[in-house]
Amino acid sequence: MMTKIYLTVNIICAVYILYRLWFFLFRRKAEGLWDRLYRWARIIRIMMWRWHKIRMVAKAERRKRRTVRNQKKKKEAAAVAPSTYCEVIGKTKSVYIPDPKKAKEPVRSEPLPESDFIGEDDDISADDVDDILEPMDEEDLQKLMEPGLSEADPDFS
Numbered sequence: 061m062m063t064k065i066y067l068t069v070n071i072i073c074a075v076y077i078l079y080r081l082w083f084f085l086f087r088r089k090a091e092g093l094w095d096r097l098y099r100w101a102r103i104i105r106i107m108m109w110r111w112h113k114i115r116m117v118a119k120a121e122r123r124k125r126r127t128v129r130n131q132k133k134k135k136e137a138a139a140v141a142p143s144t145y146c147e148v149i150g151k152t153k154s155v156y157i158p159d160p161k162k163a164k165e166p167v168r169s170e171p172l173p174e175s176d177f178i179g180e181d182d183d184i185s186a187d188d189v190d191d192i193l194e195p196m197d198e199e200d201l202q203k204l205m206e207p208g209l210s211e212a213d214p215d216f217s
Contacts, residue, residue: 196204
């Protein structure tokens with residue numbers, strides 16, 4: 061019930077404010093205001109039209125100068141063109157390597173260390189291999205996390 065009363069009071073206030081605004085804007089004293097605003101709008105429109113006309117003329121002149129300049133550049137470029145095409149001029153995507161032995165050797169590589177890998181045994185079956193992965197017990201985790209066992213690596217410190 062209170063919300064309906066609140067809503068009706070708000071609507072009545074809004075209507076009254078709009079009513080007073082209407083009379084303020086369109087009364088006889090405000091007619092001179094509308095005439096002045098209309099006059100200023102016409103003056104601004106005419107000024108913008110003149111400015112646009114001047115801008116279009118300047119743009120056409122710039123375009124004309126640009127085309128003349130581009131035609132001169134094309135004539136100069138045509139005059140410089142060689143009569144015979146004996147050599148390739150420009151960038152190539154191939155790389156010239158003077159020593160072919162250097163091309164086979166990898167850059168910044170180190171020799172691999174000797175491996176102790178003998179090979180795979182064919183006579184071991186999958187059933188013989190113990191592949192059960194179990195989580196660690198709390199005791200094993202505590203042993204690993206003891207502060208005395210961890211040492212800083214001298215290479216990275």
